[in-house]
Amino acid sequence: MKKKLPLAGALRSKAFTLVVLLVILVALFTVLASVNNTRFFTARTFIGILSDLAVPSFLAIGAGCLIVSGNIDLSQASVGAMAGVILAVGISWWQIPWWGAIVLAIAASAAAGLLNAVIVNELGIAPFVTTLAISSVIKGITMLLSTDPGNILVSSIAFTTPATDAIAAASFGDIPATAIVMVAAFIVYGLMLAKTKLGKSIYLIGCNRVAARLSGLGEKKISYFLFINCSALGGVSGVILSLRSKQGTMLALQSDQFTGVTAAILGGISFSGGSGGMGGAFMGLLVIKTFNKGMMIADSNTYLTFVLSGVLLIAALTMDYVSVRRQRKRAGA
């Protein structure tokens, strides 16, 4: 029998594939950028990528946890946009204090998650359909919220307070505070998934829901938690984006509709549930955002960016499909 080398295992792991992918992307964009007489490989680029990550990272964390349990949420980005609009409208139209507006925005997001959870768990409707429908409902509500007293739909609502401006500008050296919050969130959720009873239960539910229920893991409670968590984190994304841009818009996060899900899958969290982790999700996100930034710096056409993003998504899903199949095959199941 062949002895398994630990290195071989590491080389085959998803994280390693992603690191390779990342190196290739960086090299590729460095060359492309120099052809265009710009530079990719600079500190500014990387700090830029890091701060670009903050917003979608909360999407990826929420989506990742939910997918591990064998569920999915497609309404996350719409919820985020709603949260951003609530923050802006709250401050500039309703005149509530900035912290009150933030709390309201996150609470409304969590309520959307609760709605998803109720429909999925109590009515037994597939999460895919449920969250797609709720996404549409949320978009409608966001438009309603963006309509001013004169019945005019305002596409972007600006706001400014000393406190929110300070939060948006906070940084440690060159590294924005939101990036640090993001890293902390990845660590906390990563530990939760890998080391706690809740995390273990999420994996087991993702693998076999019936067995998990019969073992008393409280699969329903956990499902509620994960849906609410996913939407609330969607809200956090929206709020951060809003704080940074000093405005709320119903169009926010449009291009990030599937970023959370894609990052999670790319990072090895399988659609079929029960595998992957936060480290992978982070790497997945890093790959996506490096790609986007690179495309921007290499000054390619927007349409190409869209086409290639699609290709990246397909590549991620293929990797998921192939690796699940390979494992199944190896295990003889």
Added chain:
Amino acid sequence: MEYLEFRNVGKAFPGVVALDGVSFTARAGKVVALLGENGAGKSTLLKILSADIKADTGKVVLSGKELSFSSTAQAINAGISVIYQERQLIPAMSVMENVFIGELPVKNGLVDFNRLFLDTKAIIDKFGLPIDPEATVMSLPVAYQQMVEIMKAYRRDCLVIAFDEPTAPLTDTEIDILFNIIRQLKEAGKIIIYVSHRIREIFQITDEIAVLKDGRLVKTLTTPETDQQELISAMVGRDIGDTYASLDRNGEPGSVVLEVDNLCTDAVDNVSFTLRAGEIVGFAGLVGAGRTEVARAIFGADRILSGEIRLGGGSVRFKTPRDAIKAGIALCPEDRKEQGLVLWASIRDNICMPVLHKLKKLIFLDGAAQDRLTQAAVEKYSIRTPSLWKRALELSGGNQQKVILGRWTSDEVATRVLILDEPTKGIDIGTKAEIYQLVCDFAKRGVGVIFISSELTEVINVADRIIVMHNGHITGEVARQDATEEKVLSLAMLS
């Protein structure tokens, strides 16, 4: 004459040698039994036969021609059909679609559902079973699902048919039906391989016996010329004596721990019984008698329509299994693949599942405590595995069953009532004896045990009292001293 020959077949998995130079021959018109302890390599041999996995060494020869297939579909076309230990049905599809899967009758480019129905009905009638061809497989009791699996293989009319523990989920009625079918196949000159842990069946239906131990062929015997003792010692390597007589039982049951009063659910009607602490109550009955459903209702897994359940005197009605577990009730489920195992998770995760909340250090899970609990179960049941981290799906069927037992019989879970639903399904005889003793040990510790089993000999010898069910009702109760198979059967058949 047609024959099937295994020549020097070997196969290794990471950390285990599953088969090591196995050679033997099966002839047309004969039933060859493949016997051996859990993890001996029986299923692996059959999977090699059906081209589900590839052998590392050796070959399989059918009537002088070496077999080499790249897929199971090819093997089936070449006349080789293996009925796996784990059912391979599509639960949400109808019985008829499952029976004719891969070869649905077609008319004008569309599936001909009329013919499909009639052809399936013909097979079902031949078996003499009350199954509706249009029912979905998942709506059937496990035993009938197994019969559907057998019909699927029967329908293909293959030259070689291998059965991997076909009777594990069946009761005597279906076993009789199955044996009649096997006898017909034998007369038709088929080559039949039969795997089972039930010695009695080996003597009923087989002509020759090949005994595997740790992946090696240790003995081939002719059935009429051997006896139970010789078989067991070839298989286990020692004499296990009279299992039942040597059990160390609990003499005096204590006070009533569980009382069920007029319980009604979708599947059972007015079921009432009591269970004392330290008592083992057996549940016997035919398929669909409602034994599993009574257990699930008590455990909070199924909805209760009416009736009362009292635990230690206080009225309870658990909404979820979680509440039942908290109250000290454990239910080891009958269907290990769907309801028991988390196939993709490790042995350790599978065993620790219901007690994770007790294995914490501050907020994090305590790895060492999980290891200890798992190690204890692995030793108690002699689970054959190179590590605690192995995924459940890499274990042999019997070892998977042991994992489920290990999960539900740790001291932390079953503190008041232990419900075992077909606990010895797929377990070899050596370990069976240990499991019976373990059940008695629970009783001695004052736990009330409900022991559901379709193996009559087993229920009437292990339980202190046997409750017999038929069609959702309790039809009678027999004490162990008075229990005979005839008595229990007559209660199970008519009402």
